[in-house]
Amino acid sequence: MNDFRFYNPVRIHFGQSSLNKLPKELAAVGKTILLAYGGGSIKRTGLYNRVMAILEDCGKEVVELSGIMPNPRTEKVYEGIELCKKNNVDFILAVGGGSTIDCSKAIAVGACTDRDFWEAFYLNNEAAEAAIPLGVVLTIPATGSEMDRSAVITHWETGVKTDYNSDLIFPKFSILDPTLTYTLPKNQMINGIVDTLSHIWELYFSEPDTDSVTDNLAEALMRSVIAATRVAIKEPEDYIARSNIMWASTVALCGMIGNGKNSDWASHNIEHAISALFDVAHGAGLAVVHPTYMAYFCQNAPERYARYAVNVWGVDPTGKTALEVAREGVQCTRDFFNEIGAPAALTDLGVPESAIDDLVAHTDMGAWAYKKMTQDDVRAILRMAL
Amino acid sequence: MNDFRFYNPVRIHFGQSSLNKLPKELAAVGKTILLAYGGGSIKRTGLYNRVMAILEDCGKEVVELSGIMPNPRTEKVYEGIELCKKNNVDFILAVGGGSTIDCSKAIAVGACTDRDFWEAFYLNNEAAEAAIPLGVVLTIPATGSEMDRSAVITHWETGVKTDYNSDLIFPKFSILDPTLTYTLPKNQMINGIVDTLSHIWELYFSEPDTDSVTDNLAEALMRSVIAATRVAIKEPEDYIARSNIMWASTVALCGMIGNGKNSDWASHNIEHAISALFDVAHGAGLAVVHPTYMAYFCQNAPERYARYAVNVWGVDPTGKTALEVAREGVQCTRDFFNEIGAPAALTDLGVPESAIDDLVAHTDMGAWAYKKMTQDDVRAILRMAL
Numbered sequence: 001m002n003d004f005r006f007y008n009p010v011r012i013h014f015g016q017s018s019l020n021k022l023p024k025e026l027a028a029v030g031k032t033i034l035l036a037y038g039g040g041s042i043k044r045t046g047l048y049n050r051v052m053a054i055l056e057d058c059g060k061e062v063v064e065l066s067g068i069m070p071n072p073r074t075e076k077v078y079e080g081i082e083l084c085k086k087n088n089v090d091f092i093l094a095v096g097g098g099s100t101i102d103c104s105k106a107i108a109v110g111a112c113t114d115r116d117f118w119e120a121f122y123l124n125n126e127a128a129e130a131a132i133p134l135g136v137v138l139t140i141p142a143t144g145s146e147m148d149r150s151a152v153i154t155h156w157e158t159g160v161k162t163d164y165n166s167d168l169i170f171p172k173f174s175i176l177d178p179t180l181t182y183t184l185p186k187n188q189m190i191n192g193i194v195d196t197l198s199h200i201w202e203l204y205f206s207e208p209d210t211d212s213v214t215d216n217l218a219e220a221l222m223r224s225v226i227a228a229t230r231v232a233i234k235e236p237e238d239y240i241a242r243s244n245i246m247w248a249s250t251v252a253l254c255g256m257i258g259n260g261k262n263s264d265w266a267s268h269n270i271e272h273a274i275s276a277l278f279d280v281a282h283g284a285g286l287a288v289v290h291p292t293y294m295a296y297f298c299q300n301a302p303e304r305y306a307r308y309a310v311n312v313w314g315v316d317p318t319g320k321t322a323l324e325v326a327r328e329g330v331q332c333t334r335d336f337f338n339e340i341g342a343p344a345a346l347t348d349l350g351v352p353e354s355a356i357d358d359l360v361a362h363t364d365m366g367a368w369a370y371k372k373m374t375q376d377d378v379r380a381i382l383r384m385a386l
Numbered sequence: 387m388n389d390f391r392f393y394n395p396v397r398i399h400f401g402q403s404s405l406n407k408l409p410k411e412l413a414a415v416g417k418t419i420l421l422a423y424g425g426g427s428i429k430r431t432g433l434y435n436r437v438m439a440i441l442e443d444c445g446k447e448v449v450e451l452s453g454i455m456p457n458p459r460t461e462k463v464y465e466g467i468e469l470c471k472k473n474n475v476d477f478i479l480a481v482g483g484g485s486t487i488d489c490s491k492a493i494a495v496g497a498c499t500d501r502d503f504w505e506a507f508y509l510n511n512e513a514a515e516a517a518i519p520l521g522v523v524l525t526i527p528a529t530g531s532e533m534d535r536s537a538v539i540t541h542w543e544t545g546v547k548t549d550y551n552s553d554l555i556f557p558k559f560s561i562l563d564p565t566l567t568y569t570l571p572k573n574q575m576i577n578g579i580v581d582t583l584s585h586i587w588e589l590y591f592s593e594p595d596t597d598s599v600t601d602n603l604a605e606a607l608m609r610s611v612i613a614a615t616r617v618a619i620k621e622p623e624d625y626i627a628r629s630n631i632m633w634a635s636t637v638a639l640c641g642m643i644g645n646g647k648n649s650d651w652a653s654h655n656i657e658h659a660i661s662a663l664f665d666v667a668h669g670a671g672l673a674v675v676h677p678t679y680m681a682y683f684c685q686n687a688p689e690r691y692a693r694y695a696v697n698v699w700g701v702d703p704t705g706k707t708a709l710e711v712a713r714e715g716v717q718c719t720r721d722f723f724n725e726i727g728a729p730a731a732l733t734d735l736g737v738p739e740s741a742i743d744d745l746v747a748h749t750d751m752g753a754w755a756y757k758k759m760t761q762d763d764v765r766a767i768l769r770m771a772l
Contacts, residue, residue: 001400001401001626001629001630001633002401003399003400003401003402003403003404004398004400004401005397005398005399005400005407006397006398006400007395007396007397007398008394008395009393009394009395010393011391011392011393012390012391012392012393013389013391014387014389014390014391014392014645014646015387015388015389015390015646016389017389018389021391210626211610211613211614211626211630212610212626212629212630213606213607213610213630213633213634213637214633216606216607216609216610217603217606217607217637219606220599220602220603220605220606221599221602221603223602224597224598224599224602227597228597240387240596240597240598243387243598243646244387244597244598244599247387247599247600247645247646248599251599251603251642256637256642259400259633260400260401260629260633
């Protein structure tokens, strides 16, 4: 186990009555609220009206930032920063999924400086000195942003999709009501599940491989996600399955599953290039990239991948080499993604072979596990994924 | 899954270099520090000198509260409160195990009121309005107090051992260095492991029993503790085993393993009566009580106990009833405790049969799972444990 720091001060309110906790949370914050949300699904589901009624009851003045897109872009962050500065916003309430939350986090730090947020925080990784506090009402279990200190933003013109991390952008609270996910379109649900599993893999498939509490917790979480997904695919309003998916996606990236591990994040980096250039949904990109990455790299850590195969998928290792077991585990992963209808190839995402060199050039090469990843590796993985 | 709140703002510094984080943590707090510790083992191991050198380097004025006993008593809390008030203590640094931390937490709230701390907080459960901030250097993995909001104190004259809970007594930080546990006497190590498993059981063996992330995480944690204990018993300086034991004991009670569960705590309540009347080490008392409690009550939740037997102990359920499998799981628990040398009977603790009525009378009957516990149940369990 590596030395580690674990710190996560987010207050989670989980369950079907959790929205009832919003008034008390709002009572502790200032009068002017930036209400941040996405493309309007919260209006169709009635959540917008419920939240607005609470904000009104609490006597808040509401400034709205709507239309936050998947792979949220710098333009939207600038728009939010301007709204915050102009209206002296005291608190940001993000109602939505990871894109809305990440955009809100970038606004939170960007509105507290006169510097350009992209240059200061995303390109130069400067330490933010202040942030507008923010809270979350989560509608899409996927990114874990509701309980982490990270915000991923895309700079469309330069094709850069990258993250900024700071304790200042931990949400003060996050409200997780599984019933809010009942109406999620199936592809968004699947993308979220892929993202959740991918987060766990990025942590689990990295050294040290010595026996650790963290690895055991990671395997437990993977088994939960897989079992709950099989139920929720068939019964979208199965409360228990939706609860498990929602809570697992949050736990996956709250820090608990990475304690003492090096972590990887290479698959995320390859996917970020795909999203940045083709505006593909993050989970859809990961569904294509991550199993391919596993197939390509599992030979570098056959024992670890074999452990995964046995403990997560129940592969029988009798009479097989570690690498054979490892490859069965990767195949189980692919089979599961096929079973739930996740995309399997770059062409499913509308990404042509001709884009590969550009994708390679846009992939951040700074993250890897077991064996340093080269641009040739990325190229090979993308070709395998065609 | 029940609705739940999860909130835990403790900063954990984990690992063999974690004591190096102390100066930075201390830089953020006031000048006068109450250094709280136990019977002097930290002087024998050299930890006292290391911590004092850091405090001196940081320019702190140190007030010492030493001699905090196992099952910390009200007298010691009063002594600490007086020291804090007299010296205007800014921060409490607890160096030790659960007793030292719990005593420090009670001092932290007791020093910020003119009321009697025992009456106000422990008997009347009033909400504390302020607390002196505190930090921890942990030497005994066991109680989880280093990452929770609870403090158990014993009022010796009335034989009451009970807890107080408040967000105000979360430690600001806890330093967890597994190498500090190398010198722990074997019985203290075993008591800590029993306490850790007991915490997980108090949460795991309770409704709802529907599939949940939390139950999967609990099983993972139990397996980690069992595997690491078997190594550490033989190799006390096995860093990986000690790391897993230390981190598992902290995670067990940080809230993550109870999310969405009713919880039980009846075994803890029975043991609290034993500790309060016989000053028995908490873990030693639990080693006797908890497996007996399981054997007595498993018939009320055979499916849950069978799940435990299969998933934690690898019991083969083929051709057996749930209750048969459940009982095998309980037997595995007993066998494991015997294997590691934990006490198995009340008489091992010096508790005679004649004390049973008094123990029953001192047991808080407010906690139970699956079936409401009566005083007759407690009497039967204690008789079985003789």
